[in-house]
Amino acid sequence: MDLQKLITKTRKGVKSQKADEDLLVVGKSVLRVDGWEKIKGAAKYTDDLEFGPGLLFAAVVESPYAHAKIKSIDTSKAEKLHGVVKVVTGRSFTHKFGLYMTDRYVFATDTVRFVGEQVAAVVATDPKIAMRGAALVEVKYEELTPVLDPVKALEKNSPLVHPDLKSYRHVPWFFPQPGTNIAHWRKTRKGDLAKGFKDADLVMEDTYTVPRYAHCAIEPHSVIGLLDESGRLTMWTSSQSPFTQRNVFAQALEPFGISHKDVRVISTYIGGGFGGKAGVSMEIIGAALAMSVPGRPIKVLWSRAQEFYNTYQRQGVTARVKMGVKKDGRITALDFQLYWDAGAYVEYGANVVNAAGLSASGPYKVDNLKIDSMCIYTNLPPGGPYRGFGYSEFLFGLESHITRMADKLGMDSVAFRKKNAIKEGDTLPYGAHMNPNGIREAIEKVEKEIKWGVREKSKDPNKAIGKALVCFWKSPAMPPNASSSAFLKFNEDASINILVSGMEIGQGLLTVMAQIASEVLSVPVSKIRVETPDTDRNPYEWQTVGSHVTWGCGNAVKRAALEAREKIFDLVQRVHCLDKSSLYLEDEKVKCRAKPDFELRLRDFVINGIQADDHTFKGGPIMGSGMFMPEFTSAIGDPETGQGGHPNVHYTTGSAGIILEVDRETGKMKIKKAVLAVDCGKAINPDLVKGQIVGGLLQGFATVLYEDMRFSDKGKLLNANFSDYKIPTAMDMPEVVVPIIIEVAQPDGPYGARGVGEHTMIPAAPLIANAVEDALGVRIKSMPVTKEKVALAVKNRKAVTVKREA
């Protein structure tokens, strides 16, 4: 179904919804339902769970090479160590698996493909014994030439990371190129590119590079696996995606006769995810070990170093942008080539590449466009999802380039953005149409907030002040049939338990789901309990990623609440002979417009029914269920152009601005003010949205100012700790952050809401790069934009000027 038709259809239905001013709970900054538990230190995370004295511990034997053949593995010495229960290698797990492409093994079998890859694991009664045991496993390797640079990986004589690529199963929207290192090539073509460049008054081409980054959730990954004697596998995981994990575990363990009903995933609170705890990374080791030692729970707890080198990393990218514009600032053509350093396994990361390949135009109307987004295997740790899912990466190049082109035209770069900003109904790169959005309002509000156009002078003559404004957009990158569901059940006192499998990853999902149900059922949030999931008890949720759960899971909860309400009204109509359409809920009571003196407390009947005149009881426990799947999407388009499908559900858009002070000599930067305006459709809880803005922006600024993964020329990560990979402390905050909420309703969102979680970090990098140029006239085209790079650029420019003058 075309989105436009859906929008029109849904708009007609909007009338029956409560108008904004009538909402009592939605739109209010209700305090977090998980607040006290966390603030008292009572919230339990996976590693806090108790398993008694029978718990076993595992340590992993890791590859010291980026690329090598495994010649032999000798486990005999480790097996003899007192306290070692079992040593497990890839010999027992030869089945390939993966989320979108089956290119991974549980343990490396005949080849290792990155430094730190798991080759074997030692299970022991104590973590220290497991570590000692792991050191006793002797692995002999034959080193191979590693592939470390994605662009060189495309050369004809490059070694192949996956020579068997042809045999890998993958989703139909991936296009691997067997015989090369290209795991997926997303091509998007629209309009007439040659004509677009011919029509342009100015054409500019340049390359921008983005390194790899780490999520740095403060809680490391952890997993406990138990295969009990009934053949049931229970996995306690720190996960954003318990159901997707169940699916991947069942897929990977299929040769053992395990089916989905046998796998139970329990996820308690997680200490930060940011995409890093989506899909399955190290958790597969816990599952495999549980299968190997039945009857005993086994824990695998990642160290901070492992957290850096053996979970998903944000992929690096080399981006070549060529853009054509008219004198009036209209973009006539865009040729965008993205070469992604995707790492050793791309079963998840290839979808990041895909997402960027569909949307690298940014939130602009570009009629003539060509995007090549290439997922390239390298012998570096596997790339994967990270807050922003490819958009932060392409936006650095795109938004840097746009400011430079506007400057070259002599045009105000904000006016340039306004001219090209996408409108509702505009054709997207893949041919579908843009959803309603408030990008113009966002630009205007940010412009005003940073006093765009007004030059500011620092009080310190050694410092200069620069400003920048950029735009952003992002869509959830989901399979077309990614769905959410919810159960809602009343208790005797009309309190409610809601069961969902959307994860509370800090964003406030539990609170927002309670607010949605509260709005429909008139039960206060304080009487609604929503908890983290257990896949046996809670209904299905695809994953908590892509900023889609407020929208998807929120829709499911709303439908569950509406179904429960419908049952209540049906019952009251049946017993009290009141017309259903005249009934409504208020203050936990059923009331009737036609009969103002009628009221029935929910607590008097939601479990035990209503007593009729003949003293019998009618009704029973009131429950509701709801499901949501975006039925208008399709991932299938023309492989050569991307046209014809409808892969993305909608885009959240916005704009961000900065006032940056830069030291002319040292390059040291201070963010005087950062502003971010995002159109979240409807802020169900404005304080939680603000939390996303302030936190996301700092995470974004960290990628451009401080963070950067450094690898040796042998592919070994050199800064796998917080001393050498610095994330911001309280001392590194911007002086002022101004969050701005725009609300242009998403027609198919719960109360008009759409997602906001990732978008807040996306615009940070080009903001800094553009503001540095505005302040000092130097352009940094590779992330991070550190003070050293700025200082050196200033120095080099001075040297050039001096030379020229001489």
Add this chain to the structure above:
Amino acid sequence: MKKHEIEFKLNGDTKKVEVESNDVLLDVLRYKLGIKSPKVGCDRGDCGTCTVIMNGKTVRSCLVLAVEAHGADIVTLEGANSRKWTQRLQKKFHEKNSFQCGFCAPGVILSATELLEKNPKPTTRDIKEAIAGNLCRCTGYEPIIAAIEETVKGK
């Protein structure tokens, strides 16, 4: 590995426990004594999520050998929950949506408690310095600092 019996005060109670020479206090608290508010984050003193109060000062319990805790007075958030400044802070932390995933919260709250118990009138700079050893990846620190400032003002 050599075993040692150590004795220390934990949240007001006397605890006796057998430890190995290379055990760190964090692991003993979490895995031998069932105290879960100090978390494992980096195991090298960088992240502050294992913060506990030892003899009146915050320490990184991942950097304290268990044997060093012999004779010490250790307070974790479980114990600090009844302290006056901790409670005032917690109320503000809740109101200001100061934590998201909550993993860093116990450490931050203990660092802030230590600050206010020693200096009830800190400047913003003092506050930032006091919690600079506690990494938070979710919030951007702003709502944490705002809550501490409001606690100071007694709002």
